[in-house]
Amino acid sequence: MHIHSPRRTTAAAITVAAAVAGPLAWAPAAAAHAPEPTSSASAPAVRHLPExxxxxxxxxxxxxxxxxxxxxxxxxxxxxxxxxxxxxxxxxxxxxxxxxxxxxxxxxxxxxxxxxxxxxxxxxxxxxxxxxxxxxDPFKPANLTVKKTDKSSGKPLPGAIVNVTLVDSSGKTVTVTTGKDGTATVQLPVTTRTGTPYKITESKAPSGYELDSAPAKITAKPGASETVTLADTPKRHPTPTPSPTETAPTPTAPAKPAPERTPGKQNQATPRPEASASGAAAPTPSSATPTPQQATGSLAHTGADATPWLLGTAGVLLAGGAAVVIAARRRRSQDAAPTDGR
The missing domain is CATH 2.60.40.10 (Immunoglobulins)
Structure with a gap:
């Protein structure tokens, strides 16, 4: 039985490993990464409750x-x-x-x-x-009513244009026009609890009336109602002056009517001659110097006073009476002369 030496076996293993590792070192880099897992292979997502x-x-x-x-x-x-x-x-x-x-x-x-x-x-x-x-929260607006009337009769005047101006640095203005009943309404913003000041001024008067330029002042309070009455005066039409070529007629005072006279009567009684100092009776008109007969009718009115004429007539009658008295005395003297001669 052949027994390999451990040293020889180890050397053979290193040789094989080197032979295998050589080609892998030259492979593309992408090939060295493991493929990403697909959704089917991924773990289920964790759902969190909304905060x-x-x-x-x-x-x-x-x-x-x-x-x-x-x-x-x-x-x-x-x-x-x-x-x-x-x-x-x-x-x-x-x-x-x-x-x-x-x-x-x-x-x-x-x-x-x-x-x-x-x-x-x-x-x-x-x-x-x-x-x-x-x-x-803003304050409730104030409700303003503007009334326009005739100053003398008090009747309502339509067509007046009125400016409502906020009294502050902004000077915001709202313009209203009075209707047929002579009134106009508007809501005014209020910025403080104690109220906001406003000025009401007429900018155009109704036809036939003078413009009232004097402003009215109010303090608009939250949710309150305010009423302002403005009165206008009718325009005065100037009296026409006659042209220089025309002369105004001078009125003539009517003549005073003459006093009425009663027919057949004199306005003043004729003075009768006085008796002489010797006690002889005044001569009658038949023995006296004939006197012009007076007209029985009324004198024609000439516009002159009748007093001088009456005074003249009285003088003539007195003179005639005196002459008659003197003539009577002479006659008595003549009648008494022959008796003394016998």
């Missing part, structure tokens, strides 16, 4: 005050309600254990008579976190 998140809400007003009792609803991407609640005394509300995704936050009630609800907003819930949100 949850939340939303934390802090509610306040424009002045910074915390608002309790505000109601919110959280809607998922399908529009279904995922959570709801109201803010506590600190103005806080938390929604927890929400699946990750996009939600719609909707305020349904401000919980205050001075505030209105905030606009809706989207919220993205991420795993393991609570999204913080600060929601500010």
């Amino acid at each position: 949850t998140g939340g939303v934390k809400i802090f509610k306040k007003d424009p002045d910074g005050g915390r608002m309790a009792g505000a109601a919110f609803t959280l809607l998922d991407d399908a529009g279904k309600e995922a959570a709801s609640g109201r803010t506590d005394a600190e103005g806080r509300l938390a929604f927890e254990d929400l699946s990750t995704g996009v939600y719609r936050l909707k305020e349904t009630d401000s919980g205050s008579p001075l505030h209105t609800v905030a606009a809706d907003q989207d919220v993205i819930v991420t795993p393991g976190t609570a999204v913080p949100l600060t929601v500010i």
Whole structure:
């Protein structure tokens, strides 16, 4: 029996190994990697449950005050309600254990008579976190009514254009026009709890009226109603002036009517002659010097006063009476002369 030496056997094994290793060393490098396992041969994937998140809400007003009792609803991407609640005394509300995704936050009630609800907003819930949100409720607007009237009669005036200007650095202006009833309404934003100042000015007066440029001032408070009345004066039409070529007629005063006279009567009684100093009776008109006969009718009105004429007539009659008295005395003297001669 042939027994190989261990040393010889070892040398033969090394020779065979060298012969085999030579060709493998020159093979392409890709051939040296094991092929990637196919999906059918891979191990099944491990599924993890989705992590949850939340939303934390802090509610306040424009002045910074915390608002309790505000109601919110959280809607998922399908529009279904995922959570709801109201803010506590600190103005806080938390929604927890929400699946990750996009939600719609909707305020349904401000919980205050001075505030209105905030606009809706989207919220993205991420795993393991609570999204913080600060929601500010604006103050309710004030309702302004502008009235335009006639200053003298009080009737409403349509067509007046009025500017309502915010009294601050922005100077924002809203323009309104009065309707058929002489009024116009507008809602005014309010930025503080104590109110916001506004100035109301007329920029165009109704047809036929003077523009009232004096502004009115108000302080608009949250949710309150304000009324401002502006009165206009009708325009005065100037009196037409006559042209230089035309002369305005001068009014003539009517003549005074003459006093009425009664036919057959004199306006003034004729004075009778007085008796002589010797006691002789005044001569009758038959023995006196004939006097011109007076007309029985009324005198024609000449516009002159009748007093001078009457005075002249009285003088003539007095002179005639005196002549008659002198003639009578002479006759008596002549009749007495022959008797003394006998």
